[in-house]
Amino acid sequence: MALIDLLLLGQGQDLQSERGVSCTGSLPDTSDPQLVERAINARKVLGNRAMVLGHHYQRDEVIDFADIRGDSFKLAQAAASNSSAEYIIFCGVHFMAESADILTTDFQKVILPDLAAGCSMADMASASQVNQCWSQLTKLNIAQRTIPITYMNSSAAIKSFTGKNGGAICTSSNAERAMKWAFEKGEKILFLPDQHLGRNTAVLKLGLSLSDCVVWNPWKPNGGLSDQEIEKAKVILWRGHCSVHGRFSIENVDQVRNTLSGVKVLVHPECKHEVVAAADVVGSTEMIIKTVEQSAPGSKWAIGTELNLVQRLANENPDKEIVFLDKTVCYCSTMNRIDLPHLVWALESLAAGNLVNQIKVEAETAKFAKVALDRMLALP
Numbered sequence: 001m002a003l004i005d006l007l008l009l010g011q012g013q014d015l016q017s018e019r020g021v022s023c024t025g026s027l028p029d030t031s032d033p034q035l036v037e038r039a040i041n042a043r044k045v046l047g048n049r050a051m052v053l054g055h056h057y058q059r060d061e062v063i064d065f066a067d068i069r070g071d072s073f074k075l076a077q078a079a080a081s082n083s084s085a086e087y088i089i090f091c092g093v094h095f096m097a098e099s100a101d102i103l104t105t106d107f108q109k110v111i112l113p114d115l116a117a118g119c120s121m122a123d124m125a126s127a128s129q130v131n132q133c134w135s136q137l138t139k140l141n142i143a144q145r146t147i148p149i150t151y152m153n154s155s156a157a158i159k160s161f162t163g164k165n166g167g168a169i170c171t172s173s174n175a176e177r178a179m180k181w182a183f184e185k186g187e188k189i190l191f192l193p194d195q196h197l198g199r200n201t202a203v204l205k206l207g208l209s210l211s212d213c214v215v216w217n218p219w220k221p222n223g224g225l226s227d228q229e230i231e232k233a234k235v236i237l238w239r240g241h242c243s244v245h246g247r248f249s250i251e252n253v254d255q256v257r258n259t260l261s262g263v264k265v266l267v268h269p270e271c272k273h274e275v276v277a278a279a280d281v282v283g284s285t286e287m288i289i290k291t292v293e294q295s296a297p298g299s300k301w302a303i304g305t306e307l308n309l310v311q312r313l314a315n316e317n318p319d320k321e322i323v324f325l326d327k328t329v330c331y332c333s334t335m336n337r338i339d340l341p342h343l344v345w346a347l348e349s350l351a352a353g354n355l356v357n358q359i360k361v362e363a364e365t366a367k368f369a370k371v372a373l374d375r376m377l378a379l380p
């Protein structure tokens with residue numbers, strides 16, 4: 001692992017411990033044979049007072065209890081459109097639960113069954129680092145001409161920074177529209193925190209060149225860039241990445257094409273630029289699912305995304321041949337923290353009248369984060 005990855009991992013662990021212990025009280029034992037029955041019973045007691053949202057990357061044992069399955073955008077929309085459930089039990093990661101809290105009413109409480117379920121990418125851009133970067137861009141008279149575009153996979157604090165500074169949130173399915181919108185308002189984009197989604201969209205969708213993009217390294221003075229490089233760039237990419245998608249390589253693509261005749265490579269735009277450029281189809285999590293489901297029987301797919309989802313797609317589409325793009329890439333470890341014992345613990349605690357693991361975004365932060373989220377929802 002490169003030194004920068006270790007530093008970023010360390011930063012993620014600090015943020016994780018700041019979020020507090022994963023849950024209070026005692027968790028059911030993983031070997032308890034009654035776990036499924038306990039979850040069903042607690043779910044029945046809660047009835048319509050609770051809604052369980054499950055991200056596609058969750059384990060099968062958890063996703064089985066989801067009222068709605070989706071990617072981060074679809075789940076945020078689901079949370080926003082339900083104003084009756086008192087408890088939104090979010091089986092996903094911390095930034096998703098924050099977005100759900102921002103988009104729901106004050107009466108609703110968002111619960112994350114394990115508080116340590118963070119996202120290493122979101123943790124790669126802290127509020128103080130982003131503010132430092134913006135101050136530097138302001139000194140250079142560049143911030144005034146720059147629009148921040150922030151990927152949904154970011155903390156509420158970074159979404160709030162974006163809202164305050166005239167920018168918008170984007171997802172992997174509307175990043176192109178968000179960047180086009182930003183170029184109508186300003187000359188440059190500061191893209192946070194996923195450099196790969198920013199670069200892939202700028203080059204493959206907007207037709208910019210790789211040299212139009214520079215990478216801001218928050219660990220170096222001036223982002224590790226000269227003033228001239230920043231002035232010349234059209235897109236300033238934050239040095240962040242997904243520790244799962246960032247591991248797929250061009251060698252994986254070559255290898256699967258050499259070993260599986262007729263295979264099509266289907267990847268998420270959080271993968272590196274060379275992987276995305278070599279793939280047959282690139283799309284968001286929802287688009288990956290649709291592409292496989294709508295493909296002809298006998299189709300062969302090598303998929304570069306999180307392993308729980310790829311395994312589920314293989315199980316649910318037995319008439320197609322589905323392989324994982326790289327056998328050495330594993331599950332998203334933070335998504336995987338939410339297991340059946342944590343879900344049972346959260347459901348039983350709520351059913352017993354104990355509010356646990358609530359995710360609450362501070363009012364001022366939520367106000368400007370919502371401005372940025374609303375700008376995304378209003379994108380043409």
Ligand code: SF4
Nearest residue numbers: 119120121242244332
């Ligand atoms: S898959 Fe990547 S972006 Fe998604 S939660 Fe895990 S680390 Fe974060």
